[in-house]
Amino acid sequence: MYGNDVKEQYNLMSNFYNVLYAEVGVKAYEDEFINQYKEILDELQTSSKVLDSSCGNGVKATALKRKGIDVVGTDISEEMIRLTEEYAENNNLGFPTKKLPWQQLPFHFTEEFDIVFCCGNSISHSLSRTEMLTNIKSLYKVTKKGGKIVIDTRNWDKVLNENIRFNTSNIIEYNDKRYMFTYIWNLNGFNNISNVEILFVEIIDGKETKCIPLKLDFMPFTHNDFILILKECGLKVLKDNFHIESDNYSVILEK
């Protein structure tokens, strides 16, 4: 099965994942997400169903539920599912969740979703071109005819062109603790497995520090090839905000 290593990586990362959201604040992420996809969300009927297929810490699925949308959250990592449930509960909201990799979605759902989201650069965890095709075909299978799939990704054309090795955060306050983290990018060209090592530093009482090393595998791909894959899956590109200078882009697709 695809994704086992990535699943374990996110299980470990889940302890610190919310720290990454703390600088901007979760509510700002919710609002930004809803505003970005307002047009397609406004077209939904009361009977419509939406899937967040890599729901992570649950901020996006919860934002959908807050709008009264019938949402299901799935993710390959049981620990990320736990974060989703925790975030929804802390907001007095609830919706069905299930630990499922993309590949297994068609074994659990029919063509029942009006919109399927795959956001937050999740699709880059497809570790080969073949795996990406299989993953997107699975999203396709659970989407209604005429329904939409939304995928966003880092702009790997820009990342590989700039080839920056290290990024370090500011000091971030989260749950009465202080953290900082450094990303070490180990890039290996397009369509090859690469990884980012993330060194999380927990600052204890302003004196001691604890360093927690984490790693995430991913596969960079060109925008051109990504569009070819989407078309190979039978999807029509309705919107594509790719720009060579922007850090991320998203595509809205129709089945």
Ligand SMILES: C[S@@+](CC[C@H](N)C(=O)[O-])C[C@H]1O[C@@H](n2cnc3c(N)ncnc32)[C@H](O)[C@@H]1O
């Ligand atoms: C960077 S996080 C993004 C989470 C969330 N969508 C967001 O926007 O914040 C990537 C998520 O994709 C999930 N993921 C990675 N590979 C997956 C797969 N094969 N099937 C389903 N989820 C996967 C990870 O467990 C993780 O929660």
